Amino acid sequence: MLKPKHARVSEVTMTEMVLPNDTNTLNNLMGGRLLHWMDICAAISAQKHSNRIVVTASVDNVSFTEPIKLGNIVTMKAKVTRAFNSSMEVFIEVWAEDIPAGRRVSTNRAFYTFVAVDQNGRPIEVPELQPETDEDNELYASALRRRQLRLVLAGRMSPQEATELKALFEME
Numbered sequence: 001m002l003k004p005k006h007a008r009v010s011e012v013t014m015t016e017m018v019l020p021n022d023t024n025t026l027n028n029l030m031g032g033r034l035l036h037w038m039d040i041c042a043a044i045s046a047q048k049h050s051n052r053i054v055v056t057a058s059v060d061n062v063s064f065t066e067p068i069k070l071g072n073i074v075t076m077k078a079k080v081t082r083a084f085n086s087s088m089e090v091f092i093e094v095w096a097e098d099i100p101a102g103r104r105v106s107t108n109r110a111f112y113t114f115v116a117v118d119q120n121g122r123p124i125e126v127p128e129l130q131p132e133t134d135e136d137n138e139l140y141a142s143a144l145r146r147r148q149l150r151l152v153l154a155g156r157m158s159p160q161e162a163t164e165l166k167a168l169f170e171m172e
């Protein structure tokens, strides 16, 4: 049995500047580039929790509500919300900052799932996550429903098995 870890152990902050090569023809950051940065930031977080090589298993709905402009500073914060057997859910938040204008806006949030693997790419056990703060506890509890939803959508779990997810729809 591996020693449980707190979410703060896996906290990662990553900062990037949007350069011309990162943008589309409107001078906004391309969605694919942002997803790439988010994947790296979230993967480092999962590595810190598991001390293992990790691979991305899935990314939950990322929406792009605010364009991020050329020259903006992009800050990403990631942490593990819950660990299962070999997989970990990572919550990542993104902000864009226009430093000269003194403006900072929240632009994206997403949940990534990483699987810890051995040298042969086979899934391997990870430590449990032990929540500490109110936010950790909320994310930890809701992670089970999100896991069930993504596994049902991926055809890896039957809807009947998704007990906590079903309970959401059965409330009066």
Ligand SMILES: CC(C)(COP(=O)(O)OP(=O)(O)OC[C@H]1O[C@@H](n2cnc3c(N)ncnc32)[C@H](O)[C@@H]1OP(=O)(O)O)[C@@H](O)C(=O)NCCC(=O)NCCS
Binding pocket: 055, 056, 057, 058, 083, 084, 085, 086, 087, 088, 113, 115, 117, 121, 122, 123, 150, 151, 154, 156
């Ligand atoms: C992720 C991967 C290791 C899973 O391997 P597998 O043979 O399906 O292994 P298992 O069925 O034992 O599942 C292992 C874990 O992955 C999780 N998993 C598999 N597919 C998943 C999905 N679509 N979404 C979320 N979790 C998933 C399982 O729930 C399980 O979690 P648990 O151990 O915590 O219960 C394998 O599919 C893989 O290597 N995928 C490619 C990863 C990659 O290259 N990513 C970069 C994309 S370019």
